[in-house]
Amino acid sequence: MKHLLISIGVLTTCFAQAEQASEKPNILLICIDDLRPELPSFGKDYIHAPAMEKLFTQGRLFKRHYVQAPTCGSSRFALLTGIYPDNKKRLENGAIVSHDHKAQPSFPAWFKSHGYTTVAVGKVSHYPGGNTGKDWNDISKPEMPEAWTRSANPSGEWKNAKTLMHGYESGKGSERGVTPVIAALEDVRYPDDAIMDLFNTELDSLAKQDEPWLLAVGLLRPHLPFACEKEFLDIYKNKTIPNYSTPKPPKGDEWHASGEFNGQYLVSENPNKDAAYAELVRKHYAACISSSDRHVGDILERLEKSGQAENTIIILWGDHGWHLGEKQIWGKHTLYEVALHSPLFIKTPDMVKAGVPTERVVNSVDIYPTLCKLAGLPTPDQLRGADLNELLKDPTAETKEIAISYWKNNRSEITPTEHKIYSQKDNKLLQHYDLKADPKELNNLIK
Numbered sequence: 001m002k003h004l005l006i007s008i009g010v011l012t013t014c015f016a017q018a019e020q021a022s023e024k025p026n027i028l029l030i031c032i033d034d035l036r037p038e039l040p041s042f043g044k045d046y047i048h049a050p051a052m053e054k055l056f057t058q059g060r061l062f063k064r065h066y067v068q069a070p071t072c073g074s075s076r077f078a079l080l081t082g083i084y085p086d087n088k089k090r091l092e093n094g095a096i097v098s099h100d101h102k103a104q105p106s107f108p109a110w111f112k113s114h115g116y117t118t119v120a121v122g123k124v125s126h127y128p129g130g131n132t133g134k135d136w137n138d139i140s141k142p143e144m145p146e147a148w149t150r151s152a153n154p155s156g157e158w159k160n161a162k163t164l165m166h167g168y169e170s171g172k173g174s175e176r177g178v179t180p181v182i183a184a185l186e187d188v189r190y191p192d193d194a195i196m197d198l199f200n201t202e203l204d205s206l207a208k209q210d211e212p213w214l215l216a217v218g219l220l221r222p223h224l225p226f227a228c229e230k231e232f233l234d235i236y237k238n239k240t241i242p243n244y245s246t247p248k249p250p251k252g253d254e255w256h257a258s259g260e261f262n263g264q265y266l267v268s269e270n271p272n273k274d275a276a277y278a279e280l281v282r283k284h285y286a287a288c289i290s291s292s293d294r295h296v297g298d299i300l301e302r303l304e305k306s307g308q309a310e311n312t313i314i315i316l317w318g319d320h321g322w323h324l325g326e327k328q329i330w331g332k333h334t335l336y337e338v339a340l341h342s343p344l345f346i347k348t349p350d351m352v353k354a355g356v357p358t359e360r361v362v363n364s365v366d367i368y369p370t371l372c373k374l375a376g377l378p379t380p381d382q383l384r385g386a387d388l389n390e391l392l393k394d395p396t397a398e399t400k401e402i403a404i405s406y407w408k409n410n411r412s413e414i415t416p417t418e419h420k421i422y423s424q425k426d427n428k429l430l431q432h433y434d435l436k437a438d439p440k441e442l443n444n445l446i447k
């Protein structure tokens with residue numbers, strides 16, 4: 001009798017836990033590499049991105065979201081840990097690997113320790129597939145220990161994650177200084193197609209389980225090289241893309257020689273001197289956005305078919321901005337507004353005022369505490385970001401509105417109307433822009 005009572009007690013507890021678990025929302029995080037807000041919702045009508053635009057009508061688009069560092073590794077560090085990358089170590093591409101994940105868990109680790117199945121596909125942390133070591137595919141050396149239930153290495157035809165990251169068509173990798181910065185071919189597979197294969201397998205498997213899940217998928221385009229299917233480039237054939245070029249900034253400001261663009265790829269003309277070539281590069285960047293948009297559409301369609309869409313939080317996030325000729329720069333790695341600004345979108349199962357964007361200034365570090373609140377989880381001590389739930393309910397809610405970012409030895413602070421860049425060493429104000437009167441940041445008020 002005693003055994004029977006204990007068994008009934010255990011069963012009741014199990015049912016209670018199962019019920020509690022099934023009430024937790026699932027989380028689908030879509031990370032898009034090097035996506036600046038080059039989308040119709042941000043006034044760029046010439047961009048073809050119907051899937052993202054449709055998604056934006058279903059939740060809250062944050063029109064003034066700023067990343068905490070203008071580079072992949074430390075921007076993703078800030079997203080995943082909720083910590084500002086305010087020192088040299090945190091500004092390196094190894095920021096995530098060198099972090100003390102036991103003391104300050106990333107949000108995948110935190111959600112995993114609270115009953116979630118956590119899965120990463122593609123480039124979510126800095127290393128696509130989440131493993132380091134030679135060719136970034138050593139499963140004994142994960143980038144974030146204890147974070148993922150499964151962290152898939154989407155090597156496909158590219159054989160390893162490192163080749164896939166900078167890959168061209170059909171398994172081809174990049175060769176420093178030899179392979180072109182722009183390319184577009186018909187009827188071939190590109191690296192994001194391999195990522196999508198794995199995403200489909202993982203989503204189908206997660207949809208069958210009772211426990212809540214967190215599935216993060218990281219698409220590679222529009223990261224360099226600007227190589228994608230020709231059908232996407234054809235969309236822009238007869239369109240004019242505005243010339244974004246602005247003069248080179250004065251000495252001592254944030255200019256760099258576009259090393260990633262010029263140093264790693266075969267660049268046939270100097271886009272700063274050849275306006276036609278500059279437009280061609282911008283068209284390839286646009287085509288790569290349209291290519292990723294097609295995958296976003298497929299991701300959302302698959303989620304819908306899985307029957308899980310109604311209980312799933314969807315987040316779409318770009319890891320930083322990108323200069324397309326502004327300040328005579330082609331790339332990221334500056335503290336100018338254009339390198340820090342990226343899209344952020346959140347949809348919750350009980351969304352109100354869907355499709356109404358918010359103009360409030362927000363940070364990537366805000367995502368971690370927001371997700372904890374949405375899932376009813378406690379928050380770990382290290383979090384410094386703001387909970388965005390008020391803005392999810394009311395896009396005009398009053399908030400603190402300051403975005404703080406770091407790069408090299410400087411710190412950037414963006415408010416609704418101003419942008420200030422300070423030296424970290426002595427807190428000296430180096431650059432000051434009036435974002436209302438001078439949104440292109442051409443007039444440094446300090447000089």
Ligand SMILES: [Ca+2]
Pocket residue numbers: 033034071072223319320
């Ligand atoms: Ca990036």
